[in-house]
Amino acid sequence: MWSNLLPNVQWDKIWAATAETLYMTGISVLATFILGIILGLLLFLTSKGNIWENKVANTMIAAFVNIFRSIPFIILIILLIPFTKLVVGTILGAEAALPALIIGAAPFYARMVEIALREIDKGVIEAAKSMGATTSTIIFKVLLPESMPALVSGITVTAIALVGYTAMAGVVGAGGLGNLAYLEGFQRNHNDVTFVATVLILVIVFVIQFIGDFVTSKIDKR
Amino acid sequence: MITLSNVTKIYKSKSGSVTAVDNVSLHIREGEIFGIIGYSGAGKSSLIRMLNGLEKATSGQVIVAGRDMANIKGRELRKARQEIGMIFQHFNLLWSRTVRENIAFPLEIAGVPKQERLKRVDELIKLVGLEGRENAYPSQLSGGQKQRVGIARALANNPKVLLCDEATSALDPQTTDSILDLLVDINKRLGLTIVLITHEMHVIRKICDRVAVMESGKIVEEGEVLRVFRKPEQPITKRFVQQVTEPEETKETVSHLLEKYPQGRVIQLTFVGDAAEQPLMTNIIRNFNVSVNIVQGKISQTHQGAYGVLFIHIDGTEEEMDKVIDYIRQQQVEAEVMTNVE
Numbered sequence: 242m243w244s245n246l247l248p249n250v251q252w253d254k255i256w257a258a259t260a261e262t263l264y265m266t267g268i269s270v271l272a273t274f275i276l277g278i279i280l281g282l283l284l285f286l287t288s289k290g291n292i293w294e295n296k297v298a299n300t301m302i303a304a305f306v307n308i309f310r311s312i313p314f315i316i317l318i319i320l321l322i323p324f325t326k327l328v329v330g331t332i333l334g335a336e337a338a339l340p341a342l343i344i345g346a347a348p349f350y351a352r353m354v355e356i357a358l359r360e361i362d363k364g365v366i367e368a369a370k371s372m373g374a375t376t377s378t379i380i381f382k383v384l385l386p387e388s389m390p391a392l393v394s395g396i397t398v399t400a401i402a403l404v405g406y407t408a409m410a411g412v413v414g415a416g417g418l419g420n421l422a423y424l425e426g427f428q429r430n431h432n433d434v435t436f437v438a439t440v441l442i443l444v445i446v447f448v449i450q451f452i453g454d455f456v457t458s459k460i461d462k463r
Numbered sequence: 464m465i466t467l468s469n470v471t472k473i474y475k476s477k478s479g480s481v482t483a484v485d486n487v488s489l490h491i492r493e494g495e496i497f498g499i500i501g502y503s504g505a506g507k508s509s510l511i512r513m514l515n516g517l518e519k520a521t522s523g524q525v526i527v528a529g530r531d532m533a534n535i536k537g538r539e540l541r542k543a544r545q546e547i548g549m550i551f552q553h554f555n556l557l558w559s560r561t562v563r564e565n566i567a568f569p570l571e572i573a574g575v576p577k578q579e580r581l582k583r584v585d586e587l588i589k590l591v592g593l594e595g596r597e598n599a600y601p602s603q604l605s606g607g608q609k610q611r612v613g614i615a616r617a618l619a620n621n622p623k624v625l626l627c628d629e630a631t632s633a634l635d636p637q638t639t640d641s642i643l644d645l646l647v648d649i650n651k652r653l654g655l656t657i658v659l660i661t662h663e664m665h666v667i668r669k670i671c672d673r674v675a676v677m678e679s680g681k682i683v684e685e686g687e688v689l690r691v692f693r694k695p696e697q698p699i700t701k702r703f704v705q706q707v708t709e710p711e712e713t714k715e716t717v718s719h720l721l722e723k724y725p726q727g728r729v730i731q732l733t734f735v736g737d738a739a740e741q742p743l744m745t746n747i748i749r750n751f752n753v754s755v756n757i758v759q760g761k762i763s764q765t766h767q768g769a770y771g772v773l774f775i776h777i778d779g780t781e782e783e784m785d786k787v788i789d790y791i792r793q794q795q796v797e798a799e800v801m802t803n804v805e
């Protein structure tokens with residue numbers, strides 16, 4: 242029955258492309274989470290009135306974040322071709338999409354991290370200081386746990402954006418569902434393939450959103 | 464325990480500089496409850512925050528438990544802070560941690576092993592009366608319970624000094640009293656030195672041994688609480704004392720009475736300590752030929768003894784009335800004959 246409705250769909254290719262999309266999304270979300278938190282913490286800690294207050298460093302990090310956040314993703318991929326070649330050795334395939342995905346998403350997420358950290362009551366940080374906490378204790382036992390719900394809902398939004406980015410990266414040769422929809426669906430005019438790829442991307446987005454919402458509500462004790 | 468010598472704190476900003484604490488010298492003894500009272504902006508928070516190095520003094524010396532808080536840094540400062548507990552007006556608990564985990568936090572900072580930590584946390588929960596709420600999150604607690612967690616947390620590392628920055632200002636009167644009782648209890652049981660700042664004379668009256676009155680960065684008056692209540696010297700101190708001793712309507716009532724009773728005298732009696740417990744009225748009525756009319760009064764209990772103000776109206780011959788006033792003064796009760804000047 243499926244083969245009648247979707248005559249051009251080759252399921253093995255579909256599953257392989259789904260796996261590639263999940264792989265690209267998974268690795269880039271993980272890297273974005275870590276890199277974004279580091280950048281967000283630096284932005285927060287070097288800002289006025291905080292532990293590492295430093296105007297020069299803050300301005301530089303903010304400029305870096307703002308520039309990479311503003312470049313349209315499709316242009317970023319092209320700009321990063323030499324860098325990707327150097328790091329990955331090729332500009333084709335799922336691996337090759339990762340540098341652009343991470344560099345595109347981490348600054349975006351870093352801003353969300355910074356906003357989440359600013360929401361923390363200054364008094365709580367002060368209380369930790371008054372107990373004799375070191376800066377690393379303040380980071381790992383106060384700042385990150387207290388902002389965790391916002392960090393998780395932020396990474397959820399970022400992960401969904403990343404699924405979209407992987408589809409775009411697919412068009413320029415990175416593999417995955419976007420690549421399949423473009424090559425098999427659009428160029429060969431197989432609309433059923435485009436349809437299946439779209440549905441799968443939607444399913445991935447819904448699952449990410451569901452997991453994100455679930456985790457956020459579980460850890461939010463406010 | 465705590466000695467401040469010529470401490471000044473100046474905040475510099477683009478729009479100019481603010482002298483928050485102005486050349487303050489102060490000595491706080493071991494084991495006492497010392498109150499600092501002042502209106503908003505007087506510099507109380509700036510002063511107390513210098514005691515644990517949250518603010519650095521611009522000049523002067525701050526010695527707490529033998530350490531020079533204005534000049535130590537890094538490891539030494541963190542070590543010193545573990546011996547100085549602090550509680551806050553808005554509690555400042557970690558909402559992501561349960562009561563038990565919040566209280567354990569300073570112990571984690573001090574590197575106490577887990578087994579010991581659990582034991583200590585249980586002791587503290589008992590000490591502040593939070594049994595049964597160990598696993599609640601701060602959002603599930605009332606203000607009074609949150610402050611109890613704050614107190615337990617501040618006491619976790621057996622500090623020598625407890626700093627309280629407006630610790631009861633966010634609480635209702637009844638909860639305030641229960642928290643103040645807890646502080647007195649801790650002070651007695653652990654021999655802890657407590658420094659508290661407030662803008663409510665009620666707090667000073669209820670638990671402090673000594674008090675300093677702060678106005679625009681300076682300490683304008685300082686002394687035993689009972690002394691300050693009996694003989695406030697500065698106008699600002701008088702106003703604070705009136706907060707708890709004189710009901711609002713007293714002044715009106717007195718002038719009204721003076722009009723109403725052109726004969727006789729209206730006398731303000733001030734009782735302090737033991738005198739407040741004598742049967743003074745009975746003796747006056749029995750021994751003198753005057754009529755006595757109690758107009759208004761209030762007796763406040765301070766940490767060191769009772770303190771009260773009573774307005775009476777007496778009528779009789781001039782001679783007899785003078786005798787009554789002499790008698791009252793012999794009882795070590797202050798008597799002031801009210802006249803209609805104000």
Ligand SMILES: Nc1ncnc2c1ncn2[C@@H]1O[C@H](COP(=O)(O)OP(=O)(O)OP(=O)(O)O)[C@@H](O)[C@H]1O
Binds near residue numbers: 475481483502504508
């Ligand atoms: N970080 C700061 N930077 C600049 N000025 C400050 C700072 N902290 C306090 N001040 C100023 O110092 C003065 C004293 O403030 P402080 O907070 O010590 O007063 P307070 O007696 O605690 O008042 P309140 O009862 O309102 O808490 C105020 O004029 C305040 O504006």
Ligand SMILES: [Mg+2]
Binds near residue numbers: 509
């Ligand atoms: Mg204050």
